[in-house]
Amino acid sequence: MTTEPQKQGMHLSERLSRSCPVCGASPEHAREFLAEQIDPTRLNTFSFASRKEPEFLNYHMVQCATCDLVYVDQPPSQEALADAYHVADYDSAEEAVDAATSYLREMQSLMARLHQGAALEIGTGTGILLDGLKAAGFASVAGVEPSASAVAAAPPYRRAWIREGIFHEKDFEPESFDLVCCFMTMEHVRDPLDIAQSVLRLLRPGGAFVTVTHDYRSIVNRALGRRSPIIDVEHMQLFSPRSITELYTRAGYTDVHAKAFANRYALSYWTRLLPIPAGMKRRLIKAQNATGLGQWRLAFNVGNTMVTGFRPTETAGSAR
Numbered sequence: 001m002t003t004e005p006q007k008q009g010m011h012l013s014e015r016l017s018r019s020c021p022v023c024g025a026s027p028e029h030a031r032e033f034l035a036e037q038i039d040p041t042r043l044n045t046f047s048f049a050s051r052k053e054p055e056f057l058n059y060h061m062v063q064c065a066t067c068d069l070v071y072v073d074q075p076p077s078q079e080a081l082a083d084a085y086h087v088a089d090y091d092s093a094e095e096a097v098d099a100a101t102s103y104l105r106e107m108q109s110l111m112a113r114l115h116q117g118a119a120l121e122i123g124t125g126t127g128i129l130l131d132g133l134k135a136a137g138f139a140s141v142a143g144v145e146p147s148a149s150a151v152a153a154a155p156p157y158r159r160a161w162i163r164e165g166i167f168h169e170k171d172f173e174p175e176s177f178d179l180v181c182c183f184m185t186m187e188h189v190r191d192p193l194d195i196a197q198s199v200l201r202l203l204r205p206g207g208a209f210v211t212v213t214h215d216y217r218s219i220v221n222r223a224l225g226r227r228s229p230i231i232d233v234e235h236m237q238l239f240s241p242r243s244i245t246e247l248y249t250r251a252g253y254t255d256v257h258a259k260a261f262a263n264r265y266a267l268s269y270w271t272r273l274l275p276i277p278a279g280m281k282r283r284l285i286k287a288q289n290a291t292g293l294g295q296w297r298l299a300f301n302v303g304n305t306m307v308t309g310f311r312p313t314e315t316a317g318s319a320r
Contacts, residue, residue, distance in 0.1 A: 015074040021192055021237060022247045023067040030062035033070045034226065038233065053272050053281075056226060057233040067246045070216055071237035078166075078190045081236075098265045098297070100129040103183055104136065106261050106306050107210060111136050114208055117178045118142070122167045122195070123185030125150045127158035138179070142172075169198035177202050183212040186244075187235040196251035203311040209253060210308050213239040215260065218303025227275035230303075244307050253309030262301045268294035
């Protein structure tokens with residue numbers, strides 16, 4: 001009998017070559033960044049879940065000499081990735097609240113600048129950020145989420161805002177949003193430039209696209225190397241400030257701005273990410289939770305980058 005994780009592993013073994021998904025440069029001119037380290041027996045329904053405990057597995061990754069993107073040169077197909085995310089389990093509701101709080105704090109000045117008509121979040125999870133956008137004044141909100149478990153974990157009123165599945169431009173009207181958010185998701189898709197271009201067409205002139213991505217060049221990620229939590233089988237590419245800015249520019253955005261910021265999570269969650277033996281980690285978290293220390297919220301800059309870009313306002317045709 002074939003189990004669900006085994007099926008998932010078989011589907012993800014169907015690999016397709018690609019050029020750099022930001023600038024199109026051939027992988028022949030890229031240098032190896034990380035040798036492949038995949039153990040199909042360790043893939044399970046949490047392998048493609050958000051904010052999971054790191055496994056430190058990865059597909060072969062190369063570094064583009066043209067735009068500085070690190071990417072998987074032979075990733076699974078889009079269909080295989082969609083299937084993996086659809087069946088992924090969800091157990092990070094508390095961390096999702098903390099993440100949304102950090103993102104909303106960093107977007108305050110941006111939201112004050114925008115017309116607060118309609119907002120969309122790609123990779124919305126249970127839609128907790130949509131609550132924050134509603135509270136900030138957006139008249140209507142919508143989300144897209146591929147994980148059935150995450151959607152099921154959302155309260156009923158939020159489920160009405162969420163479209164279950166992967167993001168498709170055709171599911172929405174052109175020029176229908178003032179803000180589109182995509183947080184910790186651009187690393188997971190097979191074609192990030194296509195996503196950025198699709199979002200541009202969905203934005204009204206003057207509307208903003210905001211992403212949060214890992215920065216593989218940050219001090220903490222360079223220091224941890226292969227033991228960094230960003231080294232993950234889920235990640236089809238890893239950005240630097242240079243490569244994510246290049247993505248926005250090539251997609252047609254203006255006034256592109258990138259900034260590092262601090263995330264605030266419970267101590268027990270930060271401990272989950274530590275590159276230490278699993279047994280030691282479990283004992284530490286148990287002790288933290290027993291003493292109440294596990295719920296202490298601590299803010300760290302762990303190498304995440306928020307980038308904002310705007311659809312040009314000159315003419316509606318400028319998005320083409």
